[in-house]
Amino acid sequence: MSFASHAGAGAGDQQHRCCSRTVHFVLVPMMAQGHTIPMTDMARLLAEHGAQISLVTTPVNAGRMAGFVAAVEEAGLPVQLLELPFPAADFGLPDGCENIDMLQCKDDMRKFLEACGALREPLMARLRQHDLPPSCIVSDMMHWWTSDIARELGIPWLTFSGFCTFASLARDIVYRNNLLRDLTDEEEVVKLSGFPTPLELPKARLPGSLCVPGLEEIREKIYDEEMRSDGKVMNSFDELETLYMESYKQVTDKVWTIGPMCLCHRDRNTMAARGNKASLDEVKCLQWLDSKKPGSVIFVSFGTLVSTAPQQLVELGLGLEASNKPFIWVIKAGNKFPVVEKWLADGFEERVIDRGMIIRGWAPQMMILWHQAIGGFMTHCGWNSTIEGICAGVPMITWPHFAEQFLNEKLVVDHLKIGMEVGVKGVTQWGSEQKEAQVTRNSVETAVSTLMNEGEAAQGMRMRAKDFGIKARRALEEGGSSYNNIRLLIQEMGNEQNASG
Structure with a gap:
């Protein structure tokens, strides 16, 4: 499935493009x-700088x-x-099960990753x-098998973790x-020596503690291949994590920070205001926000994979x-939360109707975060x-659940220093439902x-958050750190292609 001619037009001829289109990235x-x-x-950021992009996907995901x-x-x-x-x-997966959010249980993760590995030959x-x-392959680190393809084609293999x-x-x-x-106690505190600032967390809150049957061997392959990669692409910017970037570059060969990648949508943050390009739900959301004072609204959203217990959702709502x-x-x-729906309908929505908006399912998060009312x-x-x-310059209340989320906190x-903890007491493992509330309404x-x-x-958090938001936008402007890193990445991959050709 192809779209946009190779010649390009409109935004494809923007003056900031700097590199030959023969540099071909496979993502x-x-x-x-x-x-x-x-x-x-x-894909969009690299293409805006002149690279040719092939984005690998499957039928269900292409539809999304x-x-x-x-x-x-x-x-x-x-x-x-x-x-x-x-x-x-x-x-052993149902036909059409092509995304992690479609898995029925965490035990299916091994089957899913093995099915992904079978895409190697095709x-x-x-x-x-x-x-x-192709000039190079940039692969999610979980697709460790793509390293074989890159080596066979004689091209660089870069990894992307999303961290x-x-x-x-x-x-x-x-x-x-x-x-x-050798740790068996999930609450045993682990000190990370070699980290540039003091850092210690219980075992359960560190990456690698997730127990999924049959994944140990795959996890080892993922890490071993990642250590052999030709470099890493990061969704961050130098001014945000200067100290940690310097330390990371000492333990890995090459790192390109080319984010914040979400800012490729910066020209569409007010899309709901532009009439027919917005859904009715987006228009309704924007109109509601327009009715509120600047900086007065708290936005609450926990992503696509987090499974929060109904009792916890009730506590959260009562706290709000x-x-x-x-x-x-x-x-x-x-229909997973009939208890919550019943509670919402039994008086909660009516009580908060003048100051609370509840969105069921997908929400236009970028549009909401960038609104002056938030x-x-x-x-x-x-991440x-x-x-x-961070890009929107909004301070945060942190409520991590699993994976690297506790490190992000x-x-x-x-x-x-742009956020505060809500007070999470334990870890909610991915694929396992919470059984009870961990955070009280009072918290x-x-x-x-x-x-x-x-x-x-x-006020201090708000001031620092706004400052980082400004720095984030500058990073992708012409002459900014991420702008320059994108140019260098494309140039180096083009040089590698010419050298091997």
Whole structure:
């Protein structure tokens, strides 16, 4: 499936393009929304600088990219989808199960990753048939098998984790030194020696502690191949993590920070105001926000993979109500939470109708965060959401659940000082539902009231958040650090291609 002619038009001829279009990047995202979104953003950023992009996907996931396809086509950017059939049934998964958010249980993760690995030969065949030989492969680190393709084609293989540099460095120290190998107590505190600032966390809050049957061997392959990669592409910017970037560059060969990638949408943050390009839900959301005072609304959203217990959602809602602050609250749609839906309908929505907006399912997060009415962001600390909050210059209330989210919390709260903890007491493992509430309504009320009021601590967080938002935007402007890194990345991959050719 191809869109946008190779010649390009419109935005494809923007004056900041600097490199030959013969530099051909093959991007291979993991099929999970939190992994795919930044790689589609990466595709757009690289294409805006003149690179030719092939984005590898599968039929179901291609269908989810309709908005991305339309935007790139309208911009005339040299991007094409390279669609491969996904062998779900061959590995014991239901037909059409092509994304991690479609897995029924965490035990299916091994089957899913093995099915991904079976794409090796079909992808190799498609790349050999391509009119333009690939210059390099940029792969999600979970697709360790793509390294074989790059070596066989004689081109560089770069990895992308979707982590920030802070979390990537911590993860590297954990794996490189086998810090979790002999630990059986999930609450045992682990000190990360070699980290540039003091850092310690319980085992359960560190990357690599997730227990999924049959994944140990695959995890080792992922890390071993990552250590052999020709470099890493990061969704961050130098001014955000200067100290950690310097330390990370000492333990890995090459690192390119080319983010914040979400800022490729910077020209569409007010899309709902532009009439027919917005859905009715987006227009309704924007109109609601327009009715609120600047900086008065707290936005609450926990991403696509987090599974929050119904009892916890009720506690969260009661805390928001008690805070007396306007809020937008995103709750997953579907029939998994009949208890919550009944509670919402039994009086909660009516009680907060004048100051609370509840969105079921998908929400236009970037549009919401950039609206002047938003004064705070309660987040699960996934890196995509975290850096979107940073770009919007919004202080945060951190509510991590699993994976590297606790490290992102440390960065936001302790080092950048642009957020505060809500007080999570335990880890909610991915694929496992919470059984009870960990955070009380009182904790939610206290955090929201503290962040949204005019106290000295809150004002300091707001000031620093706005400053990082300005720095984020400057990083991608002409002459900015990420702008220059994108140019250098394309130039180096082009040089590698010419040398091997």
